[in-house]
Amino acid sequence: MAQVLEFKLPDLGEGLTEAEIVRWLVSVGDVVAVDQPVVEVETAKAMVEVPCPYGGVVTARYGEEGTELPVGAPLLTVAVGASDPADASEAAPAPATAATPRAAAPAPAAPPAPGPTPVRASASASASDEASGNVLVGYGTGAPAARRRRVRRAPLSASPAAPALVREPVNGAAGPVPVVSPLVRRLAREHGVDLRGLTGTGRDGLILRCDVEQAIHRGATQAPSAVSAPAPAMAPTASPSPSPAPAPASPSARPGVTRVPLRGVRGAVADKLTRSRREIPDATCWVDADATELLAARRAMNAAVGAKISLLAVFARICTAALARHPELNSTVDLAAREIVRLPEVHLGFAAQTDRGLVVPVVRDAQARSAESLSAEFARLTEAGRSGTLTPGELTGGTFTLNNYGVFGVDGSTPIINHPEAAMLGIGRIVPKPWVHEGELAVRQVVQLSLTFDHRVCDGGTAGGFLRYVADCVEQPAVLLRTL
Known part of the structure; x- marks a missing residue:
């Protein structure tokens, strides 16, 4: 006989506590296989598909698209052992004899079998044959394993769409x-x-x-x-007191005002930037550099290797070399221990603008990659960011960030450091400007570079030395070759 099992929103890791339902991939009555993705959710880190650890017939879905659910909230129920909706309806438990007030509420658009509150079945021999174990978002559920059990803190409503x-x-x-x-x-x-x-x-x-x-x-x-109005001697009981004068409309109550929830990726960015500004005493220095020779060197590299190397990859290669000379900037601050933690690997983040907001994918071990490898990884992560398929692991763990705001047509910026990192290198647009070259006035390709750094990890001398080395490599790419 089929058995109805409840699948809850799993622990997504990386400190995430909630997710928004973006798109359901199955409907009530569909037959699902073990580890089949059933819903697409957006967390504060990325958009991921959640696989179901049970195989059977979907009997209920919880939450409409656009609903935000906490970890541990029910996602759907599956009749394990059923091969069609008829078998699933037979497996559903009989409805309770006394309906609660919430059970009398209108049913959702896609209700399950009539009336029952889905039963959370215990792990049994028959159920274990149709389930794979704990869910790992983005990676399937792996080999059979003991399922985690969570203590239910409140009874479920009889309506599948009702909140806990x-x-x-x-x-x-x-x-x-x-x-x-x-x-x-x-x-x-x-x-x-x-x-x-x-x-x-x-x-x-x-x-x-x-x-x-x-x-x-x-x-x-x-x-x-x-406070100012005196209380009446006796309040009448037969009729209510006059309604108070309407309060002035708040700015958000005016016609045409739109409220945009700070959640998902946008909410995570807001929280991180707020924390960075609150905790990090940052400072910024900048310099103009003649990038004419760098652009010529990049053209020569592309002609030699036959593959296009992005300008961001060239700057990344320069940046990793500069961090090798100034490791203070590849660090983080441990406030609890009051220590500066210098990190051996450079996990290079780069700011990328997407339809869902700003994301910062991370290139692992950037110090060990060539310009060609960096260019390919930047392209892969950028495309994943635009399509919303970046995993939480690809959005965390950065140690230093590149910010190419020149793509927006601006010359300079003072960005907020990507907490808990210690510095960020900004790259402005490259434009032709008058420049003194070899003692004569000429038109050269000039870029403004800025470094925002945590003043706790280093002083201005270190930050200035880092930025000056980057500018020297931009103006004379041969400087980079001498230090490799």
Whole structure:
């Protein structure tokens, strides 16, 4: 007999606690195989396909596309051992005799077999034959392994699309409050908002962040009047008191204002930049360099090897050589130990703009790669960033970052360091400018280079020496050959 198993959003690693459903790859009634991708989700690191460790018939899906779910929330249920929807309906448990208020809510667009709350089955001999074990996002599920079990913190609603109920202490009492996001609960706690008094505007009454923010705004606008207005001697009980005068509309309430949630990649970038600006005492130095000879050397390299070597790869090769001479800038600061940790390998990040925002893929062991290898890896990671297929491992672990803002047609910038790194080299556009060359005024190809560095890891002398060496290699590529 078929057995219904519940598959939850797995632990995605890299400190990630939630993910947004981008696209469902299966529908209710579909037959899925073990390790088959069933949903595409976007985390704060990347967009990944999540494989299901069970094989059978999909009986329920949880969450519409665009819904953000925490790790451990139900994704779908699978009737293991069923080969068609008819078998799956027979495997579903009988509905409860007493329906809860939430069970009476309208059913979602794609409901499972009528009425039942999916059963989380224990690992049995029959189930283990149809499951592969723990899910590793982006890598399949591997050989059979013991499945991790999580303690359910709240009962599931009978509606597949209903959010899990989280118990939120309010005024010393605990009870079910329809809140999924831990950020919403934290925001309410920090501002003293009673979640029991809110009516959620989300699906099935789910309390969203905007609901809490509106409650905070109402409290802020009503607090002054409550202090200044004298209390009446006796409040009438038969009729409610007059409604207060409407508060001035907040900027976000005006027509035409758009609210863009800071989540996914954009939210992760915001958090990292905020932390960097808060923790790192950064400084910036810059220099103009004559890149005419560098461009000529790149043309000669392309003609010799028959493959196009990108300008970013040439700068990366110069950068790794400069870091070998100034290893202080390839480091991080351990605040707990009050130590500067110098790193032996250069894992070179580079800023790339995509439709979903800024991402910084990382080229591993860049110090050991040739210009051709660097160019190929930059191209591969850039394409993966544009298509949204970068893995969390390709977006983390960088030790130094290159930022080529010249592609946007600008000359200079003072970027924010990619925490927890210690420095970032910026490259402006290369444009023809008047330049004194060999004692005479000439038109040369000039680029502005900037170095933003953590002043805790080095002083201006080290940073200036690094940047000067990079500029010397740009102006005279033979300098790089002498140091290899």
